[in-house]
Amino acid sequence: MIDLQQSRDEIDKVDKQIVDLFEYRMQLVKDVAEYKIQTGKKVFDKEREQEKLRVLKGMASNDYNSHGIQELFTQIISMSRKLQYGLISEGSFRHPFTELQSLPVDQNTKVVCFGVRGSYTEQAMEEYFGSNISRSYAPSFKKVMQAIKEGEADYGVLPIENTSTGGISDIYDLLVEFDNSIIGEHVVKIQHALLGLHGAEINDIRTIYSHPQGLMQCSKYIERHPLMKPVECTSTADSAKKVLEDKDMTQGAIASKQAAAYYGLQILEEAINHEDSNSTRFIIISRDKKYRKDANKISICFELPHESGTLYNMLSHFIYNNLNMTKIESRPLEGKVFEYRFFVDFEGNLNEAGVKNALFGIQEEAMSLKILGNYKSI
Known part of the structure; x- marks a missing residue:
């Protein structure tokens, strides 16, 4: 009969060797990163990674181990990339946003909100900005975005998500269509x-x-x-x-x-909505790419190639950099069959090293990346 403890002892020895080899490999990865920093070579080399995985799979003795080797080294290669991104992104990641101590708001500040007098959006506007502002109303979400873009208003207020019915898809599409940015957030408890x-x-x-x-x-x-x-x-x-x-x-x-x-x-x-905790999240829009110094939430969107594992690779950047993702939403890409743009909210500030590392990695691997805003919920 097999000695179970002896087998476990041998596994412990092998695991120790794997750890030692992994750490040695990551040291070599740092050397590669130094070379890429000096030469300007990109971290992500898709063709080389695919060829390397093919060769490694071929070294396995059976199909089961071949799949295991592919999964194992896919993770190792992904971690290697993230280490390199962390080294390369220091001082190299750039974003177009400017930091502010607070939002400039006074009686001359022009704020446009969706809807008419008595709406929940108006309630969100008043709770966020106060009543001492110059206000206007727009009949559609797009008109709010246009008013901001064309300088008719300084800020806009739009609903984006409800706890009962989920995200408002039109808003996500407009965030891509327009170059306006999210500069704030406010949650209103809805009591219909x-x-x-x-x-x-x-x-x-x-x-x-x-x-x-x-x-x-x-x-x-x-x-x-x-x-x-x-x-x-x-x-x-x-x-x-x-x-x-x-x-x-x-x-x-x-x-x-x-x-x-x-x-x-x-x-x-009163209170005819079926969810007692029914609340709507409103976003504050600005045409300026600015964020408050105390901002603690970031919204981005990115497009991915329609390939297995691409979304996992994107999301792993948040895990590796200890960032808490609070929401993910997808919208179909126009003119493409079953391909999607992903919208992600996560906690963080654009000044933080982990945020810069994550965004740099996503920027390098995604087909496109757009930072929609860095803001604080009030």
Whole structure:
């Protein structure tokens, strides 16, 4: 019978040899990095890595070990690249953002938000900037982006994600289309109410208006009232405005209590969203590439070749540099079949060495990289 302890002792010896060889290999990798620094040669050499993996796989005695060798050395080569990126990125990674102590805001600051008076976006704007600003409203997400781009406003406020219904895909597409940057973030707890004209009762309502997100967030409530027909509006506040203007007792709106107060509507029922923790994350947009000194969150997007393991390689840059990734979202690439652009949020500041290392590595390996902003949630 095999002596289990003896086998374990032998494995320990082999593991020690592997560790010693790994450390020796990484020292050699540093030497390679020094050469690349001196010559300007790029770290990532896809063809050489593929050929090296092919040769190493061929050294294995069977198919099972061949797959294991490929997986093992894929990781080793990836770690080697990251070590080289860390050495090369010191002083070489550049970004277009300028650091600020705080955002310049006064009574002349022009802020544009999506929607109309009484919207949740307006609430986010007031909570973030205060009321002593010059405000305006835009009827679409794109109009907000255009107003910022063309200098009609200093900042814009847009919803980007809800805890119940997820990310708002149009916003991600616009962040790529426009060269505006995320400079801030604010989270608003969403508490939808059913609004109607004064004198109306819940049983009177036959048509219920709201933004598509509002309808989704209250879908279970609507299901419990089958006589209510949901109809989409451009925003929750617009739905309240429509009910007021139409003066139809059978119409209701899903909107905020602030909208009810602003448009003089009656609250027929409060808290009708099915998630009690329902919250929306709003982003603050600027045309300037700036970030606060205390910024602690970064948003980026990148495109990858449609190949096995490419996304894993990108995400490993966050793991290797001890960065906490808080969100990942994908959007299809226009004109390409089942190829995607990935949006990632992670904790960090553009001044930090680990952030620079990660972004340098992603920049070297991805087809494209765009830093969408470095900001702080307020």
